[in-house]
Structures are given as C-alpha cells and as structure tokens.
Amino acid sequence: MSSSPELAVSTAGAATPAVRVREVTHVYGNGSAAVTAVGPIDLTVPAGSVLVLVGASGCGKSTLLRLVAGFERPSTGTVRVAGEPPRPGHSAGLVFQQPRLLPWRSVGGNVALALRYAGVPQQERARRVPELLTRVGLRDVARRRVWEISGGQQQRVALARALAVEHPLLLLDEPFAALDALTRERLQEDFRRVTAETGRTCVFVTHSVDEAVFLGSRVVVLTSRPGRVALDLDIDLPRTGVEPDELRGLPEYAALRATIGHAVRSAAV
Numbered sequence: 001m002s003s004s005p006e007l008a009v010s011t012a013g014a015a016t017p018a019v020r021v022r023e024v025t026h027v028y029g030n031g032s033a034a035v036t037a038v039g040p041i042d043l044t045v046p047a048g049s050v051l052v053l054v055g056a057s058g059c060g061k062s063t064l065l066r067l068v069a070g071f072e073r074p075s076t077g078t079v080r081v082a083g084e085p086p087r088p089g090h091s092a093g094l095v096f097q098q099p100r101l102l103p104w105r106s107v108g109g110n111v112a113l114a115l116r117y118a119g120v121p122q123q124e125r126a127r128r129v130p131e132l133l134t135r136v137g138l139r140d141v142a143r144r145r146v147w148e149i150s151g152g153q154q155q156r157v158a159l160a161r162a163l164a165v166e167h168p169l170l171l172l173d174e175p176f177a178a179l180d181a182l183t184r185e186r187l188q189e190d191f192r193r194v195t196a197e198t199g200r201t202c203v204f205v206t207h208s209v210d211e212a213v214f215l216g217s218r219v220v221v222l223t224s225r226p227g228r229v230a231l232d233l234d235i236d237l238p239r240t241g242v243e244p245d246e247l248r249g250l251p252e253y254a255a256l257r258a259t260i261g262h263a264v265r266s267a268a269v
Contacts, residue, residue: 016083018169018201019045019068024077025226026063036226037063039077043220043229047168050195050202052216054209054260056268060227061205065173068203069094081169092169093162097177099154101146107157108133108142114164132160135197137190152183159191163198172204176211188214189244196239209261213237213253214244219260223267230267233260 025039038060045051053061066072067079070086081091101110108129115125133142136156141149146157155175162170176184192215195202206212212219213235221231235256237247247253 015047017044017080018047018049018082019043019051019203020078020080020083021064021068022078022080024064024067024074024079026060026067026072027075038067038227039074041077041228045201045203047201048199050204050215050217052204052206052212052219053222054206054212054219054264055222055227055230056224056264057207058225059222059267060225061222062173064222064227065171065203065205068092068169069171091167092171093165093167095155095158095162095170095172095175097174099146099151099158101154101157101161103146105146106142107138107144107146107149110146110157111142111160111164114161118165120164128164132164133157135163135194136160150183152179152187155179155187156190159194163194163200168201170200170202172202174205174207177207184211185244191215192239192244209257209264212260213256214248219256221260221263221267224269231260231263 021041021043024041026037028035028037041064053064055061063072067074068081068086069092070088079086084091086092102113105113111129111132112125115128120128129142130139133139136159138153138156138160141153146154149157158175176187179187188211204215216235217239219231219233219235220229222228223230233256237250237252237256
C-alpha cells in the first residue's frame, strides 16, 4: 500500500481537492412532510487532511457523509470526490459504527475479501493481509473467527478492511462510539498513527469534542438541523513525535477543546 497517495491534478496543474461540497442542500420527504437535513453548506477538503465533523445528534453529520460516499444525491448543489461525482463503494473506503464483518469468515478472510473485490491477485492478497492486520495492531489473529475477538478488535478489522482498498479517501461514521472508554482511546491513538503513516484523506464523524481535537487536522462544527457550518477550525497540533498523553496535556489542546465545545453547545440551540 502506498504511504503517500498521489493527489488528483486538474488540467490546469493545480491540486484537485479530495472532496468538494458546493452549495449543497439535502431534503428528506416531500410537501408538508419535507425535512431539510443539511444545508446550504460549502466545504473543501484538501488531500491528506483529516476533517472531523462534530455536532449534536440530528445535525446532519451522517447525511453529509452519505452524500460524500455517493449513497445519496444532494437535493441541490454538487458533491465531488477528486473532481468526479462520488460512486458508492468506489470513491472511498468506509468504516461504520458497527464493524459489519462476515461471521462465517476468519479475521484474515474478511480482509482478504476486500482485497479480492479490489482485484488484488491471490498471491498478493496472501502478503497484504498480515501487513494490514499488523498496521492496525492485530498481528496474530488472522485465523481467528470474528466472534472470538473483542468488539474493539472487530473495529480494528473493519479499519484494516477499509485500508485494504487503496482509495485515497476514507469516510468514518462514529466508528468508536460503541466501545468502552479505554478501548476507544487506544483505537483513537492507532487511527491517528495510521493516518499519519498513510497520508490518506479522512472525513470522520463524531459526537465527541475530545475525539475531534485529538484526531482532526481540521474540525467543522455543524448547527442543529438543517446542518450548516457553525465553526471551521484548523487544528494546529503536532501529528507525529508526541506521545498521546503529552498531546492531551498541552495547553493548546485544552484551549481548542474549550473553543470547539463552546461552539457545539451554541450551535445546538
């Protein structure tokens, strides 16, 4: 797997954004039953960044993620991934709150299946599976069944499966929300390391302000429905060379958490 996916380049020679959301509004239902979930909203996500969307329940975070994934089309406006309309299952790797693994396959078999669907030859799959599992901290569990590993380990397998297909974009919808606090913290640390190693562009949805600050290179706070941008803030914290506990103890970290927390509370009114 490449450690620095190439940026898409336009004919003009400038780097094309990994994601471009332009004047997007999304409405569910019709007539008097219509509900505007998102918008109007504009976002540009540069390649290699980790954008975290945070806000209260029902503010449209997951709707926006589905629009970027191509599972839904916006009611108005346009969504582009690397300059093209998104195609479900092709434009981005996906990690959900539930791992959604195949229980009749082994841990390694779940990852190998993703590689197979990506067209990776069988011999190459045999080499890549242990590499991917090692990357997410599961070096010795390839032959175990899904029900034989913990929920946190299952979510690591889901992340390895998403990394198996070399999409430069990774979309994550509250992937750690159902885990206990200690497991969640460890997975946050692993995710931060993996994104630094791979250089992948990520859009990550969460309710947690602390998670947003820890993981993101940029945080966008959405208002209550319909979701609009209430705050768009770059996270100017070191992404390598600092231990997690040291990072969380920085005064700048506390200040960012306070700023974003205040924005989330204000936007939820």
